[in-house]
Amino acid sequence: MDLYDKVIELSKRRGFLWNSFEIYGGAAGFYDYGPYGAMLKRCVENIWRDFFVVQEGFFEIESPTIGIEDIFVASGHVSGFSDPITECLKCGEVFRADHLINNIVSGADGLSSDELERLIKLHNTRCPECGGNLDKVYDFNLMFTTSIGSGAGRKAYLRPETAQGMFVDFPRLLRFYREKLPFGATQIGKAYRNEISPRQGVLRLREFTQAEAEIFIDPVDKTHPRFKEIAKKKLTLYPANVQEEGGEPITMQLDEAVSSGIIAHECIAYYINLTCEFLVACGIDSHRLRLRQHRSDEMAHYAADCWDAEVYLDRFGWVEVVGIADRTDYDLKAHMKLSQAQLTVFKEYKTAQKRDVVEIKPNMAYIGPTFKNKAREIINALQNISPGDIKNGTVAVNVNGETITLGSEAFTIERRVEEIRGENVVPHVIEPSFGIDRIIYAILEHSYFEEMVEDETRVVLKLPMKIAPVKAAVLPLLTRNELIEPANRIVSLLKKIGIQTVFDDSGTIGRRYRRNDEIGTPYAITIDYETLKDGTVTIRDRDTMKQVRVPIKGIDLKISNALTQVPPL
RNA sequence: GCACCGAUAGUCUAGUGGUAUGACAUGGGCCUUCCAAGCCCAUGACCCGGGUUCAAAUCCCGGUCGGUGCACCA
Numbered sequence: 001m002d003l004y005d006k007v008i009e010l011s012k013r014r015g016f017l018w019n020s021f022e023i024y025g026g027a028a029g030f031y032d033y034g035p036y037g038a039m040l041k042r043c044v045e046n047i048w049r050d051f052f053v054v055q056e057g058f059f060e061i062e063s064p065t066i067g068i069e070d071i072f073v074a075s076g077h078v079s080g081f082s083d084p085i086t087e088c089l090k091c092g093e094v095f096r097a098d099h100l101i102n103n104i105v106s107g108a109d110g111l112s113s114d115e116l117e118r119l120i121k122l123h124n125t126r127c128p129e130c131g132g133n134l135d136k137v138y139d140f141n142l143m144f145t146t147s148i149g150s151g152a153g154r155k156a157y158l159r160p161e162t163a164q165g166m167f168v169d170f171p172r173l174l175r176f177y178r179e180k181l182p183f184g185a186t187q188i189g190k191a192y193r194n195e196i197s198p199r200q201g202v203l204r205l206r207e208f209t210q211a212e213a214e215i216f217i218d219p220v221d222k223t224h225p226r227f228k229e230i231a232k233k234k235l236t237l238y239p240a241n242v243q244e245e246g247g248e249p250i251t252m253q254l255d256e257a258v259s260s261g262i263i264a265h266e267c268i269a270y271y272i273n274l275t276c277e278f279l280v281a282c283g284i285d286s287h288r289l290r291l292r293q294h295r296s297d298e299m300a301h302y303a304a305d306c307w308d309a310e311v312y313l314d315r316f317g318w319v320e321v322v323g324i325a326d327r328t329d330y331d332l333k334a335h336m337k338l339s340q341a342q343l344t345v346f347k348e349y350k351t352a353q354k355r356d357v358v359e360i361k362p363n364m365a366y367i368g369p370t371f372k373n374k375a376r377e378i379i380n381a382l383q384n385i386s387p388g389d390i391k392n393g394t395v396a397v398n399v400n401g402e403t404i405t406l407g408s409e410a411f412t413i414e415r416r417v418e419e420i421r422g423e424n425v426v427p428h429v430i431e432p433s434f435g436i437d438r439i440i441y442a443i444l445e446h447s448y449f450e451e452m453v454e455d456e457t458r459v460v461l462k463l464p465m466k467i468a469p470v471k472a473a474v475l476p477l478l479t480r481n482e483l484i485e486p487a488n489r490i491v492s493l494l495k496k497i498g499i500q501t502v503f504d505d506s507g508t509i510g511r512r513y514r515r516n517d518e519i520g521t522p523y524a525i526t527i528d529y530e531t532l533k534d535g536t537v538t539i540r541d542r543d544t545m546k547q548v549r550v551p552i553k554g555i556d557l558k559i560s561n562a563l564t565q566v567p568p569l
Numbered sequence: 570g571c572a573c574c575g576a577u578a579g580u581c582u583a584g585u586g587g588u589a590u591g592a593c594a595u596g597g598g599c600c601u602u603c604c605a606a607g608c609c610c611a612u613g614a615c616c617c618g619g620g621u622u623c624a625a626a627u628c629c630c631g632g633u634c635g636g637u638g639c640a641c642c643a
Contacts, residue, residue, distance in 0.1 A: 001581090009581080010580095012579085012580075013580050013594080019634075022634090024617095027634085077643070087571090099640095142642085142643080160643080161643090196642085199637095200636095453604070456605065477603065478599095479600090480601090506595080509604065510606085512605085513604045514605040517605095518605095526602095528603075530602085540603085540604085
């Protein structure tokens, strides 16, 4: 049994992760979070909220998981998220059609399925495996399709990422943040991808949870006001050029990484650091965490820089859990083009610029009656005339091949000084995108410890207190009423102040400690016969197994302080 | 989607053409004292469908799920 098997086995047995729809045989790519799993996930999401929503001030929005077709046409998912696939008729092997003819035709990846099929026939391309004939080329799109309304309905897709919901709300968000950069929006929610072959448990799901921030920044100023606070932090970086040269990741200070151009700018560096702080706060081992830069061949063409936070997993090696990209203005421009909406922000100059303007204003009262139904065309043509085209007070315009000469009665020339206070710019977007399910698996694996205690293996999940699904277990030493009663009183005391507490009186005390170690419960409170004499109980620490004896009075405060680590226990 | 391998209680597992082994876990009870090890009792499984057969959990075929490799992973 490797570590993956052990973690999955524990997760199943203790109610963290279950395969979905098990009684009907299950479905690949879907997982249920069991009681402790759902609780842990909620805790992870809340820590994320604390980092991005509370601390950074990027409010959370919630948009539908179903999106209308236009959104994904604009985002490129309708065309770019599908792959042209062809199958060998003899051996059944499946190939990317564009890859097959890439070496014959350049730019094959941009061609349509029909075009690819034609080229495969033309060049008599055969199955690289067995030489058999190839089937028709068809598009396999990774988006789930659905429809809105009855009958044929309106075509729609389940969103493949939460990001588009925030891009689409840009005008509303801009107004919400009072028309000023920078600002950000976040979203935690489900996304859907119809993976061809989901594998590796919770690492590649068809329905998964993302936490994404879209941070809209000034395209020409990518500094970050708080960068200086984190400039001296050291992180494990794996820059693109180092990867290409086959080198090892390097530990580097962030200000050096920015000034040497390894990280494109302060803003990306700031969120790289924030990402690491978040992951470590969730229980990711910082020694099994690195930041790998996308190589130019894997980075989207529009991205200015892109880093993946990767965690080391026993079975799978380095696995991406977060992507942090400078997506530039790609998404907003794409939506602007298709929707015709103005997705820009007015950026005021420090000092207004003055400019001499010469404008030709048509005289409607003359042109209208004189030219009647040609008037509209003439006015349009006049818009494109520059003052230099005016010769002796007349100007010639071309309307449908006919040259019409207009005299000074047809227009006036206006000269004025225009003040330009600023300009409309399309913001750039920094996008940290978190795969919550992968993070949760990594947390479980990195928190999993086996220790030898008196020749027995003790399994303990050393989860940070903030994400432990159960914070305290209350255990009467023996299953006897005189001990159960005070135990119940402590349970309700703790529950009243919002501490997730369980009562457990089943089996020997040692077994119950082990049971709670396995789900990462930080504290176990034991009621024994001394409790009846002097009103004290013991509190046991999960990691050290050490116990302290404390009075019941004030235990709620004591536990709550310990959980928030105000003073040590 | 293809190929190979696998699927037995909550978990891990033994095994067979005649309904199944064990461990751990779980539930109830006992226990005046703390780290899965005490005592008594109890619950609990052959992935689904079809075929062969007197009889299939076992053999065959198909499917589902899982693992691995290929492909895919904006």
